[in-house]
Amino acid sequence: MPELPEVEITRRGITPTVTGSTITGVVVRNPNLRWPVPGELQALLNGKTVRRVLRRAKYLLFDIDQGWLILHLGMSGSLRLTDTQVPPQKHDHFDLVFGTKILRLRDPRRFGAVLWTTEDIYTHPLLAHLGVEPLSPEFSGEVLYRASRGRTAAVKQLLMDHTVVVGVGNIYANESLYRAGIDPRTIAGRISRVRFGRLATEVRLTIEAAIKAGGSSLRDFVHSDGSSGYFQQQYFVYGRTGQACRVCGRPVKVVRLGQRSTFYCSQCQH
């Protein structure tokens, strides 16, 4: 599923083709995504030019004359660049057409979103209350520490709280906590500054490494037809229930935390 690294790689992949290009058509095959795709998009966007593509959290933001196209990939969404000759497939719900080229959204589970706003993008309801970007200089253990005081929820849930830090989904929360040696069930409010410092470092390193790995495996992004480009990484704990910890060899355990599968090593994480 797309986490922040996949979204960022997607952004980088489409930027060269999309930036400066003029929209010549919009196709909405199925408007029933997370929220209805606005029916008037065709009229709104036709003839307009994409100035740039930004990312905030897992949202892709297309800066278009007088407004913003907001796109989220949800659980199963992917974007690919293709051309008008390629027939859409079953779950290809949305096209942004640039002459003979098409930016096409595929999303089997339809948890994604395509929205339009003319507001100031950073005060938009979806973005206004988001926390810091994990790759920005503002992100540090201090951010986590301050947010954690008085909180009795598990540290993993704090890490996945998007009003604190954005873009840390289930996979990277599990992996970062493993790398920081912290038990995901630990009460957030009882973790020290020092340990949060280590955790922030591991969050950043894990995400950076994933972007690097994904970027190098996505050279053909522009002509990706089927393999939209998500990359499989080697995880320490995620999805490895019962398998040997890569460090100590003990079986990886799984528990439910906040309705989410949580993987950890009882030897390496405290």
Place this chain on the structure above:
DNA sequence: AAATTCTCCTGAAGGC
């Protein structure tokens, strides 16, 4: 007010 639960959806995986 923080914490928890619910909800959307379909492909994959597991059971028999």
Place this chain on the structure above:
DNA sequence: TGCCTTCAGGAGAATT
């Protein structure tokens, strides 16, 4: 082989 059931999960919304 095939049908049926269960599960996963991003994140906003609704509850507690």
